[in-house]
Amino acid sequence: MSKHAGIARFTYNWGLATWNELYSYGLKPNKYILKKFFNNHVKPEFTWIKETGICHKITQYAFDNLGDAFSKFLSKKGGYPNFQKKGYHDSFTIDASGKPIPVGGKSIKLPTIGWVKTYEGLPHTTCKSITISRTADSWFIALAYEQNHEPTIKVHDVVGVDLGVKTLATLSTGAVFPNPKHYKTNLEKLRRLSRKFARKSKGSNNRYKAKIQLANHHARVANLRKDTLHQITTFLCKNHARIVVEDLNVSGMLFLHKLAQGIAAKGGFHEFKRQLEYKAKKFGCEIIIADRWFPSSKTCSSCGHIQDMPLEERTYNCGSCRHSMDRDLNAAINLSRLAKA
Known part of the structure; x- marks a missing residue:
């Protein structure tokens, strides 16, 4: 081979x-x-x-x-x-x-x-x-081979999905999928294996063995991330008729240095949407992509008031109707209403 x-x-x-x-x-x-x-x-x-x-x-x-x-x-x-x-x-x-x-x-x-x-x-x-x-x-x-798939019975008609770094995904139904942080958990071992690989003589068998160990560790972390994304996207497509997600500017978000490692290491935003698109055909649901500039996090889900929301604020406190709600849940509810509109 x-x-x-x-x-x-x-x-x-x-x-x-x-x-x-x-x-x-x-x-x-x-x-x-x-x-x-x-x-x-x-x-x-x-x-x-x-x-x-x-x-x-x-x-x-x-x-x-x-x-x-x-x-x-x-x-x-x-x-x-x-x-x-x-x-x-x-x-x-x-x-x-x-x-x-x-x-x-x-x-x-x-x-x-x-x-x-x-x-x-x-x-x-x-x-x-x-x-x-x-x-x-x-x-x-x-x-590649052909398969026949029957649409699954849907529990919910519409769901909004808000992706984030602290929590991997927050649904408008109230379900929350925490971020396992596989990369951060395995970062110390990654550093140790990288130092071990760098110290080996070039062209030696020991360097090749260290290279394989490092590659296996990278593959394991990548597979853990993929498995988490597959579980969430399969759950969404099997149980929801219409799914609304944001069209996030991932390349632009990587310039935020405080969040860059969390966004890149999670490796989920683009892959999440890609999996949803092909699983929607498999399980018989509809994917709706919200506009990139839709103010889902800035809009109050109770009265529709729009206000600025810095990243450090995790609770949405409406300045008009005094409505208080978790920031991600508020954004997910606003996304779900796009499907009804």
């Missing part, structure tokens, strides 16, 4: 370097031209790409990924493509030359690679292609 990932990385980097060189001469390349030239003139020179047990479709998918990266850049949905580095986001895609790949159980027969055991059981289905990626020293299989 490391050889497959290396071939995919080499192909992607060669395509990016050639793309940049052609563009500097005023030409407009595309993935089809690069793919044809690579297969006819470059690939025959490197015999290690054609070794036994290597899937020949890896290079085609590498050029497809390069073309998608430039498409996102030209449509202003992403940055300019960068060269891939060994050991960072290693992945490759393979298929069975157009034939369906059977999947099921705790083992799978990968094209040209052979039988591979899996830690978890796979669904019994077929797929057209499989993407294999590495995180730390673990390999993961990703595949």
Whole structure:
């Protein structure tokens, strides 16, 4: 699998370097031209790409990924493509030359690679292609297949969700999901492993072992955050017909130095909305995105009065009707009323 990932990385980097060189001469390349030239003139020179047990479709998918990266850049949905580095986001895609790949159980027969055991059981289905990626020293299989889903019975018609740093999410129904602060809890171990890795001699086996330990720790913290977000978003989409969330300016909020670590370490605002969008289709609910400038925290949920609310004030005390309520709950109620409006 490391050889497959290396071939995919080499192909992607060669395509990016050639793309940049052609563009500097005023030409407009595309993935089809690069793919044809690579297969006819470059690939025959490197015999290690054609070794036994290597899937020949890896290079085609590498050029497809390069073309998608430039498409996102030209449509202003992403940055300019960068060269891939060994050991960072290693992945490759393979298929069975157009034939369906059977999947099921705790083992799978990968094209040209052979039988591979899996830690978890796979669904019994077929797929057209499989993407294999590495995180730390673990390999993961990703595949796409069709599923039929029935809408779940909803307990609440509308719910407003206010995201924050102190509490992860506050619902207009009164439910509160506290912030587990996985990053802060594991920060001391992260520092210790980082110092251990930095003190090892470059190129030594001990440095590689320390690198794997550090990568495993990063992966564990990331998985804890993802698990928390999955639990909340699944609960929301299963039990609520319409969900209202804010369109937060995360990149702008990171300039607030006192909150930057809490926002970035929680890693939840963008991922929270992304999970809601695809789970809404799965469980049959509607997602409503409130305008970024909607004053949900400044508006009184009782009389509609608008007043300034500094970040340090955690209780909303209305200056008009004397209504007092938790700041996050007040904002969540205001968001829920957008759906009714």
